[in-house]
Amino acid sequence: SSDLPMFHKEVAPILNRRCVHCHRPGTAAQFALLEYKDAVANAEMIAEVVTDQRMPPWYANPKHGKFQNDPSLTREERDTLIRWVRTGRAAGDPSDAPPAPKFDDSKWRIGEPDLVVTMLQEHKIPATGYVPYKYLLLPHIFLDDTWLDAIEIRPDNPAVVHHCNMAYVTTKGAGHETFITGHVPGGQPMDFSRFDNGLAFHVPKFSGLGLEIHYTTTGKEERCRISVGFRFPRRLVQKRLHFILLDPRDIKIPPENGAFTIRSSKVLDRDAMLLGLFSHMHQRGKDMTFFADAPGQRRETLLQIPNYNFGWQLEIGR
Numbered sequence: 001s002s003d004l005p006m007f008h009k010e011v012a013p014i015l016n017r018r019c020v021h022c023h024r025p026g027t028a029a030q031f032a033l034l035e036y037k038d039a040v041a042n043a044e045m046i047a048e049v050v051t052d053q054r055m056p057p058w059y060a061n062p063k064h065g066k067f068q069n070d071p072s073l074t075r076e077e078r079d080t081l082i083r084w085v086r087t088g089r090a091a092g093d094p095s096d097a098p099p100a101p102k103f104d105d106s107k108w109r110i111g112e113p114d115l116v117v118t119m120l121q122e123h124k125i126p127a128t129g130y131v132p133y134k135y136l137l138l139p140h141i142f143l144d145d146t147w148l149d150a151i152e153i154r155p156d157n158p159a160v161v162h163h164c165n166m167a168y169v170t171t172k173g174a175g176h177e178t179f180i181t182g183h184v185p186g187g188q189p190m191d192f193s194r195f196d197n198g199l200a201f202h203v204p205k206f207s208g209l210g211l212e213i214h215y216t217t218t219g220k221e222e223r224c225r226i227s228v229g230f231r232f233p234r235r236l237v238q239k240r241l242h243f244i245l246l247d248p249r250d251i252k253i254p255p256e257n258g259a260f261t262i263r264s265s266k267v268l269d270r271d272a273m274l275l276g277l278f279s280h281m282h283q284r285g286k287d288m289t290f291f292a293d294a295p296g297q298r299r300e301t302l303l304q305i306p307n308y309n310f311g312w313q314l315e316i317g318r
Contacts, residue, residue, distance in 0.1 A: 005084040006092025007036050014077045015039065016101045018056055021186070024103065028159050028185035028216075034101070036091050047085040050078050057186065061304040069188060110150035110191050113229030115140075117209065125160050125222040131215040137169065138209040138228065147200040150231035151181050152189035153211075157224040161185070162214040164226060168207040176245045178207075193231075197273070198238030239273070259286070277303045 005011055015023075015033045023033040032038050039046065049055040056071040073081070084090075117140040125131060155161045165182040167174040180201060181190040192199040211226065246264040253260045279288045290302040 004087045004090060005080050006090050006096065007039060007084065008092045008094055008098075009096035010080050010092075011039065011084045012036075013098045014073070014081060016098055018071060018073055018077065020101055026105070026159060028161070040089050043085045043089050047082050050081050053078075057309070059305045059307055059309060061306055064301040064304050071186075108152055108154065108229050109189050110152045110229060110231055113150075113152070114232045115230040116227055117230075118227040119211070119225050122223050122225045123213070123215065125215045125224060126217060127219055127221050128217050131217060134211075134213045134215070136211050136213075138211065140209055142168075142203050142205065142207050145205045146203045147233050147237050148180075148203060148230050149193055149200055149233040150189065150191040150229075151201070152191075152229045153181065153183035153226060154229060155183070155224050155226045157222060158185065159218060160215050160222045160224050161226075162216045164214070165212045166228060167210050167212075168203045169210045170204060170207050174210050176243070176247070179243055180209075191231075192241070195275070198236060199241060199275075200233050200237040200239070201241045241275070242272075253284070274302065279303070279305050279308065281308055 019033050022029045023031065023038075025032055031042055033042070033046075046055075050073065053072070056073065058070055058072045060067060060070070062072075117138045119136065120139055123134060151166075153164050153166060155164065161183065163182055163184045166180045167178040168180060169178065180203075183189075190201075192201070209228065211228075213226065215224065244266050246266060248262045248264040251262055274292075277290055279290075281288065285308045287304070287306045287308055289304045292300045292302050294300075
């Protein structure tokens with residue numbers, strides 16, 4: 001039938017729009033999806049993960065909230081990909097192919113930074129096995145109170161980085177309260193200029209910078225060096241970013257309890273603008289819901305993640 005989807009005309013534009021940001025050489029994805037042969041070789045897997053909505057990775061219940069970084073396929077896009085796999089995987093006419101996507105990995109996603117700080121030593125990652133978390137200080141001290149407008153953590157070998165977290169370090173050390181930002185595959189850098197509301201992050205005078213890095217193995221020996229780029233505000237700072245950690249401890253799950261509930265809450269003593277939410281659990285975690293309770297108002301569901309997956313560490317951007 002003439003209305004069957006063809007790779008070059010109908011499928012490639014969807015892959016370029018939704019998938020190849022990650023599925024291309026030099027990233028954490030297992031295979032590329034830039035060409036017809038790539039898609040055909042992985043067609044059954046594409047149909048399965050698209051049907052199950054495991055790809056693109058996104059775990060927020062669409063009934064609650066709209067999020068600016070939601071990569072989900074539309075129903076039409078999903079149907080087109082599945083029909084292409086189920087009806088013969090035709091290539092179609094190469095002249096119908098969309099322009100090849102361009103990636104400029106030499107450029108910082110936050111634009112040219114005002115300050116770049118790079119790890120002094122390169123890390124060697126073994127071919128196989130579990131790599132313990134690495135902790136290190138970057139070679140920089142902020143000599144004054146400093147406001148940051150954009151921050152990007154950039155590994156020179158992203159394929160081996162499961163995640164990297166950065167915090168500022170004072171004479172008292174570092175902790176949740178000094179966390180700045182993180183890097184995860186498929187994530188986005190922290191760039192406050194996008195919000196256009198005078199927001200910035202404050203780093204106290206005489207602070208250093210610490211990284212927590214979780215590397216993963218690829219089957220061959222690898223090397224990695226991480227740089228961090230910072231941009232300073234060009235406009236008046238009117239709002240300060242704060243992180244709130246909701247972290248219930250002393251968890252004691254009774255035997256045979258398949259849906260044990262834990263809760264944590266925080267009362268805000270002033271009006272605040274919510275920028276994003278980040279959920280993190282390990283292998284036992286199944287689902288998580290964030291609520292907001294305002295005096296005299298109905299409870300609002302801010303975010304519901306009904307099928308939590310420890311393999312993906314996605315921030316949810318409001």
